[in-house]
Every structure is written in C-alpha cells, then in structure tokens.
Amino acid sequence: MISLYLATPTWLHRIRVSYKLLALALISLVLIPLNSLWLWGAGLVLTFVLYGTLGGEALKQLISFRPILWSLLILLVLQWWLAGWHAGVLLVLRMSTLILLANAITLTSSMDDITEVMLWLLQPLKKLGLATELIAFAMSLCIRFIPLLIAILDHLIDAWKARGGGKQYWLVIAPMIIQSLVFSQHVADAINARGGIPKQ
Amino acid sequence: MRAQQSVLEQINLQLSERRIGIIGYNGSGKSSILRLLCGLMQPDSGTITVGEHCTSIGAKKLCRTIGLIFQNPDHQLIFPTVIEELSFGLRNIGYSKAEAIMASETILADYQRSHWRDKPVASLSEGQKQLLCILSILLMQPSTLLFDEPYSALDYPTRQQLAKVIANLDQQVIMVSHEPHTFAEFERVIWLADGKVQMDGQPTEVIRAYEANAEQRNHL
Numbered sequence: 001m002i003s004l005y006l007a008t009p010t011w012l013h014r015i016r017v018s019y020k021l022l023a024l025a026l027i028s029l030v031l032i033p034l035n036s037l038w039l040w041g042a043g044l045v046l047t048f049v050l051y052g053t054l055g056g057e058a059l060k061q062l063i064s065f066r067p068i069l070w071s072l073l074i075l076l077v078l079q080w081w082l083a084g085w086h087a088g089v090l091l092v093l094r095m096s097t098l099i100l101l102a103n104a105i106t107l108t109s110s111m112d113d114i115t116e117v118m119l120w121l122l123q124p125l126k127k128l129g130l131a132t133e134l135i136a137f138a139m140s141l142c143i144r145f146i147p148l149l150i151a152i153l154d155h156l157i158d159a160w161k162a163r164g165g166g167k168q169y170w171l172v173i174a175p176m177i178i179q180s181l182v183f184s185q186h187v188a189d190a191i192n193a194r195g196g197i198p199k200q
Numbered sequence: 201m202r203a204q205q206s207v208l209e210q211i212n213l214q215l216s217e218r219r220i221g222i223i224g225y226n227g228s229g230k231s232s233i234l235r236l237l238c239g240l241m242q243p244d245s246g247t248i249t250v251g252e253h254c255t256s257i258g259a260k261k262l263c264r265t266i267g268l269i270f271q272n273p274d275h276q277l278i279f280p281t282v283i284e285e286l287s288f289g290l291r292n293i294g295y296s297k298a299e300a301i302m303a304s305e306t307i308l309a310d311y312q313r314s315h316w317r318d319k320p321v322a323s324l325s326e327g328q329k330q331l332l333c334i335l336s337i338l339l340m341q342p343s344t345l346l347f348d349e350p351y352s353a354l355d356y357p358t359r360q361q362l363a364k365v366i367a368n369l370d371q372q373v374i375m376v377s378h379e380p381h382t383f384a385e386f387e388r389v390i391w392l393a394d395g396k397v398q399m400d401g402q403p404t405e406v407i408r409a410y411e412a413n414a415e416q417r418n419h420l
Contacts (some may be wrong), residue, residue: 009317110280111280112279112297144279172208189240189275190276192266193263194288194292195293
C-alpha cells in the first residue's frame with residue numbers, strides 16, 4: 001500500500017501529534033480572517049520551505065498533489081467569475097497552504113498516534129455513549145485511503161492513455177468507483193481476518 | 201458464489217497433514233476454500249470445523265486458530281508503518297498497546313528484521329511485504345496458516361527464500377497454487393477442478409496427473 005508517511009525520520013516526526021494539530025488549528029484561526037494576498041503568498045512560500053526542511057522525499061510527495069491542482073483551478077475560475085480575481089487567488093492560496101500544512105502532519109505522524117489524539121478529542125462523545133473507537137478508526141482509515149485512491153486514479157488514467165484514450169478523463173470515474181469498492185472489500189476482509197476493529 | 205454459480209460442491213475433506221497443497225486452474229475454487237476455512241466466507245450448506253470451532257463463528261473469532269495470508273500483500277497490509285501493522289491484530293485480541301508493541305518487536309528480532317520497526321510498509325519490496333504479512337499473522341499464534349498463491353508476485357530468489365521461511369514454520373500450512381512444483385515437498389496435494397476434488401493424494405502422483413491434464417487442455 002502506498003503511504004502518506006515519510007520513511008526517514010525528520011524533525012517534524014519528533015514533535016507530538018497533539019502539538020502539531022494544535023499548531024495547525026492556531027495558524028488557521030489567526031490567518032483565515034486576514035485577506036492580504038501578500039501574506040497568504042508568503043504563507044505558501046513558507047510552507048514550501050517547511051517541506052524543504054523535511055528533505056527531498058517530502059518534496060517528491062508534492063507531486064501527488066497534481067490532481068488537486070485541477071480542482072483548485074476550477075475553484076479559481078468560479079470564484080473569479082463570482083467574486084473577482086482577488087477573492088479567487090486568495091481562496092486558492094488559502095486552500096493550498098492549509099492543505100499542504102495538514103499534509104505535512106500526516107506525512108510525519110503514525111496512524112496510531114493520530115488515532116490516539118482523535119480518541120482524546122472525542123472523549124466528550126464517549127460520555128454520550130458513542131463508540132468513539134469506531135469513529136477514530138474510520139477517520140484513520142480515511143487518511144490511509146487518500147493516497148490509495150489517488151494511485152488507483154493514476155493507474156486508470158495511465159491505462160486510459162496507453163490505449164489512446166482522448167481527453168475525456170471523466171470516463172474513468174465509473175471504473176474508479178468500482179475499483180474503490182472492490183478495494184474497500186479487501187480492506188474489510190483484512191480487518192476481519194485479524195480480529196475486527198480494535199477496542200481501545 | 202461467483203455470479204450465482206456455485207464455486208464448490210460436495211467437498212468432504214479431513215485436513216490433518218502438516219503440509220497440504222491445493223492445486224487447480226483459475227476459477228477452480230481454490231481461493232474460495234481458503235476463504236471458507238478462515239471464516240471470511242460461509243458455506244451455503246454444510247459445515248466446516250477448524251480445530252474445535254465451527255467457521256460459522258466468523259473470521260474475527262477464528263483469527264487465533266487459523267490465519268490467512270492474502271494473495272496480494274497490498275490487500276492485507278492496512279497500516280503505514282511496520283510496527284503498527286504487526287500490533288494491529290494483537291490489539292484486537294486484547295493486548296495493551298505496550299504488550300502488542302513488545303510482542304511485535306520480539307518477532308521482528310526473531311526474524312532478524314528489527315530494523316524494519318519504523319519503516320513505512322510502502323518502502324518494502326514485494327517479498328518483504330509477504331514476510332510482514334506472515335509475521336503479522338504468526339503473532340496471533342494460529343495453529344494453521346493459509347497461503348493463497350504466496351509466490352505469484354515474487355522473483356525467483358525471493359520465492360526460494362520465502363519457501364524456506366514457510367518450510368520452517370511449526371504450524372500446519374495449507375497452500376493454494378496453480379503451479380504444481382510448489383508442492384513437491386508437501387505431504388498431500390488436493391487437485392480441484394470445477395469446484396470438485398479431482399484427485400487427492402501424494403504430491404508425485406497428483407502433480408504428474410495435473411501436468412498431463414494441463415498439457416492436453418488448450419485454455420486460450
């Protein structure tokens with residue numbers, strides 16, 4: 001399985017997951033009300049610098065963001081049309097900065113540690129009688145599935161191109177859904193074959 | 201069931217040998233037998249007993265008795281790092297986090313793979329992933345291991361090494377393959393064709409008959 005996790009330990013691996021998440025939350029809270037393009041542009045540049053300090057492997061991970069660029073482009077055009085270019089550029093800068101920062105946390109945190117923080121955050125719900133370990137497990141599986149779905153999509157697009165498929169890439173959506181469902185069945189089997197979902 | 205067609209019919213087997221091979225062409229029902237044995241699939245009629253358990257109790261409860269190593273390691277490995285993958289099953293059967301990690305570290309050390317501990321699973325080679333799959337199942341201490349075409353994605357030297365690892369296991373091994381020579385050293389080979397037992401016996405005889413049959417058939 002492909003992973004959103006960096007092999008070589010970096011300085012960011014050593015910081016506790018709870019601190020990293022808290023830092024992300026604070027950065028978002030402080031920056032989101034601000035509308036300066038310069039400020040957000042600087043934020044994005046600093047985010048790239050952050051990736052630089054994590055090493056070449058982290059920079060390579062940025063390539064897997066290509067599919068997201070398309071959605072950002074669509075958002076940019078829509079926002080430009082609806083609210084002007086300033087709002088469009090601002091939205092794209094904001095989203096890419098925050099997504100990349102969040103991704104830096106995923107890259108440097110083990111799933112177990114993320115699950116632990118989630119369980120801690122979900123404590124109030126547990127008092128209401130909700131099975132919080134199920135929610136936490138589902139969330140960590142979501143994180144695991146993102147790179148996987150991107151890989152399935154990349155393979156399908158390659159297969160499409162290899163047989164001379166045109167620009168109508170949206171035609172791979174149906175096989176994409178089927179393959180994702182098949183894969184989810186494999187994961188369910190794998191979980192069941194090893195005793196089901198963990199009880200914390 | 202594959203497209204409303206029954207995959208296996210009238211199978212009545214007692215599997216007690218230490219090394220059992222199940223051989224057959226694609227679609228003969230080989231993998232279905234393994235899924236039935238570990239409780240991932242339930243029979244439409246009849247019963248399957250593994251040790252003292254009926255497989256109707258389901259895969260979750262059978263995982264300490266019988267363990268399945270998936271054909272494609274990427275379908276079995278769920279977690280980003282080796283240590284998480286190994287401790288996952290143990291957490292499910294009641295180990296604390298610390299106990300699960302300790303047991304996982306012990307098995308890595310037993311197999312001289314301690315340096316794998318924090319490696320991302322994605323960075324392992326196909327053969328290494330296969331070994332990780334086996335170790336994560338061994339940790340659950342099942343008495344029987346099921347292998348579904350374990351060598352299909354491996355190059356020759358890796359395949360030989362993995363065969364050695366499997367040969368050295370204390371557990372009962374039931375392995376599925378379409379490739380007859382895999383089972384030369386096994387005690388018993390069962391040949392499945394169209395969901396029925398075609399032949400059952402010593403490897404030499406079954407393999408010879410299977411090869412002769414494969415020569416005659418034109419599958420393309």
